[in-house]
Amino acid sequence: DTAVSQTPKYLVTQMGNDKSIKCEQNLGHDTMYWYKQDSKKFLKIMFSYNNKELIINETVPNRFSPKSPDKAHLNLHINSLELGDSAVYFCASSQDWGSEQYFGPGTRLTVT
Amino acid sequence: GENVGLHLPTLSVQEGDNSIINCAYSNSASDYFIWYKQESGKGPQFIIDIRSNMDKRQGQRVTVLLNKTVKHLSLQIAATQPGDSAVYFCAETVVNAGNMLTFGGGTRLMVKP
Structure with a gap:
């Protein structure tokens, strides 16, 4: 029944590592997002x-990259993790760019 | 009770009272506004939205007011219940620019039984 799901829920890793967070939505939405x-x-x-466009917040370091294997998934890849990357990351989706967004439960990333 | 922007990040109200949470937004070009509720350990949950061509919208126990002149948004919760205790965020966006929400700093609502 989960509309927007994320894995893992918790992620603890060391500085310098590369990690990914997965996001899936079963709502049939066209647009997905990542928030910190x-x-x-x-x-x-x-x-x-x-499926037409990626818009990047200009403040996001290029160590972060979203990858979408299909319309239902938008994974977040992070290279060379830094202490300041520690946060909760939320995935969201909406029917299109004019609709309300539904958020996932979040992934708490801790970089040590 | 009434909370004015980020200067009072915690609003404490008695169960059954009405709550008013205020938000000042920054972008005069924003045309879509949303209120979200976030409970501990969970993602933001949609409460109510309003488009810039409206100044008031009502839902079940909630009302959102939009004043574009002063770039102000408020959320009114009627007959506040303990289950309403959470952090509330306002968000603004320009729909045709990718619907990338800009969130306010959040207000914690505490409901006393």
């Missing part, structure tokens, strides 16, 4: 993607 929530609960958009 820091320790002060501030939410920031990272990417907006549909």
Whole structure:
């Protein structure tokens, strides 16, 4: 029944490693997103993607890259992890660029 | 009770009272506004939205007011219940620019039984 799911829920890794977070939505939506929530609960958009276009928040380091194997998935790849990457990452989806977004449960990433 | 922007990040109300959470948004070009509720350990959950061609929209126990002149958004919750306790975020976006939400800093609502 889960509309937007993410794996893993928790991810602990060391600086310099490369990791991925998976996101799947079973809503048939065309557009997916990634957000980062820091320790002060501030939410920031990272990417907006549909089958036509990827929009990147200019503040996101190029160590972060979204990859979409199909319309239902948008995975987040992070290279050379840094301490400041520690946060909760949320995936979201919407029917199109004009619709409400549904969020996943989040992945808590801890970089040591 | 009434919370004004980020200066009062926690709003405490008595069960049964009405709650008002305020938000000042930044982009005058934003045309779509949403309120989200986030409970501990969970993702943001959609509450209600409003488009820039409206100034008021009502849902079940919730009302959103939009004042574009002063770039202000508010969420009113009627008869607040303990289950309403959470962090509330306003978000704004320009739909044709990729629908990338810009979130406000959040307000924690605490409901006292």
